[in-house]
Amino acid sequence: MKTLTVRPYQPSDCEAVHRIAADTAFFGAPIERYLDDRRLFTDYFYAYYTDYEPEHSWVAVDSETGEVAGFLTGCVDTQRKEEVQRRQVTPAVLRRLLRGHYRLGIKTFRYLNRLFWSDRRREWPEVDLSSHPAHLHINLCEAYRGMGAGRMLMQCYLSQLRELGVPGVHLGTTDQNKAACRLYEKTGFQLLGERPTRVWEGIIAEPVRYRVYGMILVG
Ligand SMILES: CC(C)(COP(=O)(O)OP(=O)(O)OC[C@H]1O[C@@H](n2cnc3c(N)ncnc32)[C@H](O)[C@@H]1OP(=O)(O)O)[C@@H](O)C(=O)NCCC(=O)NCCS
Numbered sequence: 001m002k003t004l005t006v007r008p009y010q011p012s013d014c015e016a017v018h019r020i021a022a023d024t025a026f027f028g029a030p031i032e033r034y035l036d037d038r039r040l041f042t043d044y045f046y047a048y049y050t051d052y053e054p055e056h057s058w059v060a061v062d063s064e065t066g067e068v069a070g071f072l073t074g075c076v077d078t079q080r081k082e083e084v085q086r087r088q089v090t091p092a093v094l095r096r097l098l099r100g101h102y103r104l105g106i107k108t109f110r111y112l113n114r115l116f117w118s119d120r121r122r123e124w125p126e127v128d129l130s131s132h133p134a135h136l137h138i139n140l141c142e143a144y145r146g147m148g149a150g151r152m153l154m155q156c157y158l159s160q161l162r163e164l165g166v167p168g169v170h171l172g173t174t175d176q177n178k179a180a181c182r183l184y185e186k187t188g189f190q191l192l193g194e195r196p197t198r199v200w201e202g203i204i205a206e207p208v209r210y211r212v213y214g215m216i217l218v219g
Pocket of ligand 1: 024027028138139140141144145146147148149150151152172173174177178179180181182183186
């Protein structure tokens with residue numbers, strides 16, 4: 001039987017983390033369901049964690065083979081991340097886009113269009129960043145789910161945040177990420193907000209609700 005251990009992220013894990021992020025981005029399945037080129041997703045959504053704040057990420061590895069089975073990417077200061085995203089990450093992606101680096105097709109245009117309108121409709125519940133400044137993303141390869149790695153990754157990150165004196169942490173998901181919601185509730189997160197979203201309209205049949213969970217760590 002496979003066993004997993006958790007250790008801090010190191011730069012040589014970058015490719016595996018980006019691959020798993022793209023392989024699990026569509027409700028635990030590959031991103032190609034709604035995007036033509038996974039590099040656009042990993043460059044835009046994951047470069048920050050691996051390139052600008054790697055010290056707050058963790059990986060679960062297969063104890064026998066050393067293969068990366070999943071990750072938790074963390075950020076202790078969401079406002080700082082938004083600043084780096086605006087000043088560095090987004091311009092780098094736009095430069096690559098203009099140089100024709102990414103494959104763009106109808107799936108991508110439809111997704112960006114839905115994302116734009118979702119943002120305009122303010123479908124994402126707001127978070128008080130003064131009480132919950134940190135956030136995280138967590139994903140495991142399909143073959144390694146349900147083995148306790150999600151819980152272990154979460155415990156390592158939450159202990160790290162407590163040691164750093166970070167007051168609180170939040171994360172975003174949807175009501176359709178059933179295992180994820182269960183993990184968050186079992187590890188002590190509370191639902192801070194929930195709103196219906198049309199961002200997956202035409203892609204999945206069920207109505208989807210965005211959820212934001214949070215946890216206060218001090219006091
Ligand atoms: C969500 C995810 C990170 C959870 O990690 P995991 O290693 O599979 O979860 P664990 O084995 O640590 O289980 C943690 C808790 O969640 C519950 N859980 C795990 N898988 C579940 C499932 N499929 N259905 C219901 N509950 C589940 C377990 O009951 C467990 O609680 P317990 O220890 O009290 O029994 C992982 O399943 C995953 O990557 N899923 C796909 C991608 C995804 O949805 N990521 C989150 C995006 S917001």
